Structures are given as C-alpha cells and as structure tokens.
Amino acid sequence: MEPLEITERLKDRFLNEIVDITQFRDQVHIRIKKEKVLDICRFLHDDPDIRMDYLTDLLGVDYPERESRFEVVYNLYSLKHRHRLVLKALVPEKDVSIDSVVPIWQGANWLERETCDMYGISFNGHPDLRRVLMPEDWEGYPLRKDYPLKGLEGWEYKGHEEAKELHTHDSEWNIQS
Amino acid sequence: MESERDENSRIATKEMTLNMGPQHPATHGVLRLVLDLDGETVKKVTPYVGYLHRGIEKLAEHRNYMQVLPLTDRLDYISAMTNNIGYCTAVEKLFGIELPERTKYIRTMLAEMTRIISHLLWLGTHVIDIGALTVFFYTFREREQLLDLLERLCGARLTVTYPRIGGLKNDVDAQWLDDLYKFTDTFPARIEEYETLVDQNRIFLSRTKGVGVISAEEAINWGLSGPVIRGSGVPYDVRKFMPYGVYDKLKWEVPTGKNGDVYDRYRVRMEEFRQSTSMIRQCIEQMPEGPIMADAPKFTLPAKDKVLTDMEHLIHHFVLITKGPQTAPEGELYVATEVPKGELGFYFVSDGTGKPYRMKIRSPSFVHVSVLPELCVGGLVPDVIANIGSIDIVLGEIDR
Numbered sequence: 039m040e041p042l043e044i045t046e047r048l049k050d051r052f053l054n055e056i057v058d059i060t061q062f063r064d065q066v067h068i069r070i071k072k073e074k075v076l077d078i079c080r081f082l083h084d085d086p087d088i089r090m091d092y093l094t095d096l097l098g099v100d101y102p103e104r105e106s107r108f109e110v111v112y113n114l115y116s117l118k119h120r121h122r123l124v125l126k127a128l129v130p131e132k133d134v135s136i137d138s139v140v141p142i143w144q145g146a147n148w149l150e151r152e153t154c155d156m157y158g159i160s161f162n163g164h165p166d167l168r169r170v171l172m173p174e175d176w177e178g179y180p181l182r183k184d185y186p187l188k189g190l191e192g193w194e195y196k197g198h199e200e201a202k203e204l205h206t207h208d209s210e211w212n213i214q215s
Numbered sequence: 216m217e218s219e220r221d222e223n224s225r226i227a228t229k230e231m232t233l234n235m236g237p238q239h240p241a242t243h244g245v246l247r248l249v250l251d252l253d254g255e256t257v258k259k260v261t262p263y264v265g266y267l268h269r270g271i272e273k274l275a276e277h278r279n280y281m282q283v284l285p286l287t288d289r290l291d292y293i294s295a296m297t298n299n300i301g302y303c304t305a306v307e308k309l310f311g312i313e314l315p316e317r318t319k320y321i322r323t324m325l326a327e328m329t330r331i332i333s334h335l336l337w338l339g340t341h342v343i344d345i346g347a348l349t350v351f352f353y354t355f356r357e358r359e360q361l362l363d364l365l366e367r368l369c370g371a372r373l374t375v376t377y378p379r380i381g382g383l384k385n386d387v388d389a390q391w392l393d394d395l396y397k398f399t400d401t402f403p404a405r406i407e408e409y410e411t412l413v414d415q416n417r418i419f420l421s422r423t424k425g426v427g428v429i430s431a432e433e434a435i436n437w438g439l440s441g442p443v444i445r446g447s448g449v450p451y452d453v454r455k456f457m458p459y460g461v462y463d464k465l466k467w468e469v470p471t472g473k474n475g476d477v478y479d480r481y482r483v484r485m486e487e488f489r490q491s492t493s494m495i496r497q498c499i500e501q502m503p504e505g506p507i508m509a510d511a512p513k514f515t516l517p518a519k520d521k522v523l524t525d526m527e528h529l530i531h532h533f534v535l536i537t538k539g540p541q542t543a544p545e546g547e548l549y550v551a552t553e554v555p556k557g558e559l560g561f562y563f564v565s566d567g568t569g570k571p572y573r574m575k576i577r578s579p580s581f582v583h584v585s586v587l588p589e590l591c592v593g594g595l596v597p598d599v600i601a602n603i604g605s606i607d608i609v610l611g612e613i614d615r
Contacts (some may be wrong), residue, residue, distance in 0.1 A: 063308060064548030092451075093438050095549070095577040099564055111551055113562065113577075116576035117435060124549065145438030156272075170559055171265040171614060180273055187277050 279539025
C-alpha cells in the first residue's frame, strides 16, 4: 500500500488527532497529538492491509522555540507489505509524558528508555523506565538543545569524587619514577 | 550416616546474584550483566550498557556533514567501512546526489569485504567462547589478508574513513582488484576448512542447538535484524527490501535458518561468507570504468591531485572540510543499510543549515542487546556466553 493511502485510512478513523502530513523524498510523515498514540499505533499494527509489524526506530527531537517542545518519532515499517510510515507525536514541555508502545512492540522497551534518558520524556506504562546510556545519578538530559556540549565552566561529574578517594592513598606508596 | 543425608536433602536453596563484566573476556567489550541464578539456571538477566558512551549523536549536532563522517567509524569499529557507506548513502539521499556507477560497484564490493572481515572476527571469538581455540587462528589468517588489502587501499586497517559524501577518497587500481579476486578464489575452500573444525564437533553442537531460541514472530516484534532475525526464518535483509548500491544487479540469495537458535544464526553467517564472496567476484567482473566522484561541486570534494596543484581547488577543498556545505535541503529522512550486524539506519532532521539538527543512529546491536534477557532466561550460565556470541554485539555501536 502506498504511504498516502495509509494516511487516508488514518484520516477516516482519527481525523481529529492528525495535525499535519508532510512528504520528503518518498517518505511520509504524520504529525499527531499524543493522547491517542497507543490507539493509532495499535490500529497501524493490527490492520491486515497496513500491518506495521516492525518498529524500526523510536527517537525524540527537541524544538525549544516551538509551542510543543518535543516530538517522539515512531519509524514504522511493514515486513509483510514493505511500506514505511513515520509517525510523530507532539509532546509539550508542561506535560513531558506519553503512553508507552511496549504493549504493541517489545522492541520499544530500550528505545523508549533511551529517549527518556536523553530528553527526559517519561513513558506511561513502561515496564522498566531507567536511564540506559548515562549513569543512574546523572543530572540533566544530554540531547536537549539547551544542554551544553562540553559542560559548564569548572563542572565535574560527581562520580569522580569516588574515584579520587580511591587514589588518596597513592602518595603513601612513594613510587619514584 | 543416614541422618546426615537427611540433613543434606533439607538444605534450603537460595537464589544467587552474579555480576558479570564490564571487564569480562566473553562479553566482547564493556557490557555488564547482572544474573539472578537458581543453581545453574538463569532466572533473570539485567544488562547494563553505556560505559562507552561518547555522545556521538550530540557531537553530530555541532559538526557539519563532512565532519560527522569520521565519527561513524567509531560506532561498529570492526566494520567501519559499512558504517561510512551507510552514513554517506543517507547524506547523499538527503542532498539528492546521484552516484557514478563505478562508485556504487566499489562500495558494494567493499561492504561485502567488510562483512567477511566482521564475520571472521565473530566466528573466531564466538567459537573460543564456546571452547574451541583452534578456529580463531584460522579465521585471523584470512582476516589479516583482507585488512592488508584495506591498508593498501586507503592507509588504514580498521577506522578507514574511505568513502566520501558523493564518492570515494581514491580510485582502486587494477592490481588491487586482481589481488582481491585471487583471495576470492581461495576463500571458499577456507570456509569449508572452518566448517570441518566446527560443524561435526559434538561439543559445539550440544552447546548451540536448541539454545537461545527466538521465534519468527517474536523476532519481528522485538525489531531484530541481520543474521539474528534471519536465523529465525524471516528473510528480512535491507539489501533486498530497500536496495542501495548495486545489490539489485547482483545474483545472490538471502540465507535463512529455521529454528532461531544459536546454531541457526551460526549457519546463516557461514552461508553469508559464500554469498559475500560471490558478490565480490561479480562486482569485480562487472565493474565499469568512469569517475568516482558525483558531479555536485556544492557538496563533494575536488580531486586530490587538483587540490595539490591548483589554487581554486585548494580553496574549495578547504572551505568544504572546515565549514562544510552551507545549505542542505530541509526535511526529515530515514535511510537504512545492511551492515554485518543488521540494519544500520540514519534518521536525519535537517533544518536547512549545514549541520544536522538531529541525527539518530539506529544501531542493530542496541536492539539486539535488549533482547538478551529474553534469550537467556531459563537457560544455563554457559548458554549466556553462547547467546552473547551469537547476537554478535559491538559495544561501540550500542553506547554511541
């Protein structure tokens, strides 16, 4: 099925949820409101003609100047029909949460953890929402646009304190080079 | 005596938590697993990753498209060439650059060569984990020949950075192609050699058959790719489903397994050796003459010999490397390529400036390590090792 036919099907069922539809180099992107994301995903997954059985990727994007700051992007593919559709759910800054799609695609588990880790978006109903790439006691969300690339002046990760303490006795060894 | 035995039978067992890694030879990098054990049976597996996190996605937002290319080498550092090709393919599609035919052939040939290099390392280390030391020495003999060829081609053995946006660093010469062709003459016999060492080995068979089973439906639901999903019998291969390069012009098949266990994943990779060898031969036989850089001066570097002799080309080169292309088409795009581990995809959000607004790397190993608990629970501790080897993860790609 052509991606634009899928968008027609979606319009029939979820017209009020769709914000806009864009196309770039044969890929179709649908921007939706976040409230019914689970219903829409389930429809795309279960409908026999669409059958988006393969969640290729799930990511976050940060647009600090926009009204709803974050987007959660669902990159869907159908192994059966070989078509792709990109779904983008808008997440405003005042309520940084969205429903988890782990009940539909198990593979979303770690991808949602990563998005949470990097953007601070929480996924409702996720079985095990912990940081995945950053240390558990890390402050801030590294991929947000207002997070500095190199850290603030004089800033140091507090986990270093532990390592430094381990080396306080080094001088007692008096190793002469 | 009798009472003592009674005593023993009433001893209460309790679960043990075992920490494995991050410094452990069988985890293939800095992967840490926490295993909850009941005797020798694994009850729960919790993987911890991130020890190698370098923030490549964040870095990419602060670099121009040219400067991101060397970062991609450091993803899956065993098969850097395929990462470069994946990145360049994605950027070229974003920019709308059409590649010359010769470049497509060279890239396809190099991608398959890298697949062999990566699978040789996988075979050697995977079989060592299971207890057969010999195969390692055989696979590294052939791997060395291929790495030497890469060194002759571009000066680097591992982090090659050989492709460029819109082309390649330099052309391949006829002697180099001859030597690679000679390698493909002898390599099929080598594959049989590995198989005689492993395939009939009773220890290897009992360690791999029926271990770490994942069904086709589950594999799709988990989003697995590469030899792991093909071992479960799903013929999903990006090279067939969304062809790039010249894969649609070559004759080749997608090998698949049936049972989705460690042994079938091993078989799939062994067959991929043969398919890759045949593809390299076809590429060399069909390769046309012609330019290697696309005709898009706004995005592609000028030829190196002109840069060294001509002022205008030197300026052009300098501006592109330091500042990069000043504009890029505005839009969002996902482009996938098949690397030895599975589907490597780049998702670009371009805001029209010369830097990617957001670059998401869909790395196969990140998805594969998340399925590890699913494979290991209910098995024995040694099966954990076999499973880690069979999903062929690289931590550079997981942590990014």
